[in-house]
Amino acid sequence: MTKVLMKGNEAIGAAAIAAGCKYFFGYPITPQSELPEYMSRELPKIGGVFLQSESEVAAINMVYGASGAGARVMTSSSSPGISLKQEGISYIAAAELPCLICNIMRGGPGLGGIQPSQTDYFQATRGGGNGDYRLLAFAPANIQEMVDLIIEGFDLADIYRNPVMICGDGMLGQMMEPVEFTNHTKRELPEKTWATTGTQGKRKPNIINSLYLEASILEDHNKHLIEKYNKIKENEVRVETVGLEDAQLVFSAYGTTSRIVKSAMTMLQEEGYKVGLIRPITIWPYPYDAFKKINEKCKDILVVEMNTGQMTDDVKIAVEGRQKVHFHGRQGGMIPSPEEIAQVARELLGGK
Template identity: 70%
Template sequence: MAKILMKGNEAIGAAAIKAGCKYFFGYPITPQNELPEYMSRELPKVGGVFLQAESEVAAINMVYGAAGAGARVMTSSSSPGIALKQEGISYIAGAELPCVIVNIVRGGPGLGGIQPAQSDYYQSTRGGGNGDYRTVVYAPATLQETVDLVMEAFDVADQYRIPVMVVGDGMIGQMMEPVEFKEPKKRNLPPKDWATTGTKGQRKPNIINSLFIDPKELEDHVLRLEEKYKVIKQNEVRYETYNLEDADVVVVAYGTTSRVVKNAIAKCEAEGLRVGLIRPITLWPFPDEAFEKISDKTKGILTVEMSTGQMIDDVKIAINGRKPVYFYGRTGGMVPEPDAIVAEIKKIAGGEK
């Protein structure tokens, strides 16, 4: 299959349509605006519907409605917009509805700026809305991986009846790379016999809701969700590792930051320093198992992010005190540079930290 040079936001839209998405509800915000623009042009060509809602709050509740009817549906936004959608995401998770949510992250807090950042890690992985719930969270590092994960996200959402988030910093949305649209691995997806498609006189009406007045009923529901999340942890963890067996230092990074880190690792290796990498592809479920592969000779773990250190909590939980964990990051839309990362690696390797 021939590769096509595409901008990230447009590649995401093309991947969603290829995966069978027929409905998109959203509201414009930089740096993801090319995605709804693409969907507004291309969805009607395949019999789908694009609708620019009056707000992010309205958009996510439209997603709730379309998902409840069994449709493949998505929305996208950037950081402040995702914050506005959190109540609706909690409702969707509570009602066990499948959908895909794309977040092209910009610097914050508040309106912040329009440059790339990774400061939505907490918002994405901790459940930014109310209650005990989770969403599957993918963090691609290249446009090809973005396309692959967007297509898989729709199947994962349907398989587990769960919202799936695809989180990319602003560079993922704005840069151009060649991509090809490959078929995702086949999954045995369950029928959507829970959807509110009308009874046609053949069954009782389906009711979709996240409200439970009886506290025991609600507890049973939440505990059942927890069992589902355990299955997801068993089956859907994704990560990349490099050179963990004899690394002096192991770096943990995700998304486009991991590409900068790989350049830093190459510079270290040219100087004879062994450096490993753990790249989480699923931010939730977090790849705890990858940290079990770290060598006894490793002197420390360096977490590198475009934030003030949000992923470091999960890294510390995963390493469970076996190694010291350090942090280096840039924030506000600034991107870490390889030489600065190399300097931090050398400090750890030399015992200076």
């Protein structure tokens, strides 16, 4: 199939439509505003609905309603906008409703800035709303991967009846790359027998709810959710690993930053250093087992992120003290260069 040069935000919209999404509710915020603009133009052409809500809070509750009626639905925003959606995301997770949420991250905290960042790792992997819930969270490193994960993400949301989040950043949203919309594997999806589509006198009414006033009933519901999350951890971990068998130092990075790390790795390899990479594609569930494949002689891991070191907690859990975990990051929308990353690695490896 012919590749098409597309801006990341527009490719997200095209992927969602290719996946069968017909409903989008959202509110404009930089650096993801091209996505709702694209959906406002393209969804009506296929009989879909685009609605610019009066707020992010309204948007996520519209997603709740559309998903509850059995529709394929998505929303998108950028960091502070996703923060406003957190209560609704918790409700959707509790009610076991499938949907896709796209976060094109920007610098923070607060309103921060409009430049690329990865400041929402905690929010995506620990749950920004209340309660013991989880999102299946993907961190694509290029626009093609983002397209593929969006199409697959809609299916996984239906299979597990759970929200799926795509964690991009301002660079992925704004840059242009060639993409193709290949024929993805058709999955057998469960029938949405739980949806509020009207009984037509043939069944009892379906009730979608996240309120359980009896403590024992709420505990049973949480146990059920834990079983589902354990299945996701068993089946949906995605990771890329490079050179772990003989690396003197292993990088861990995701998303846009992993691309910059790969450039730094090329520089170091040309100088004779042996370096490896663990790139989480799912940041939840996290690929803890990948770190067990690092050779015993490797003593250092360098985590690189565009934040203050949020993923280092997961890396420390993964290595269980086998390696020393170091961090290099840039904040506020600053993007690390391959040269500065390579220099940090050289210093850890005893070079100049």
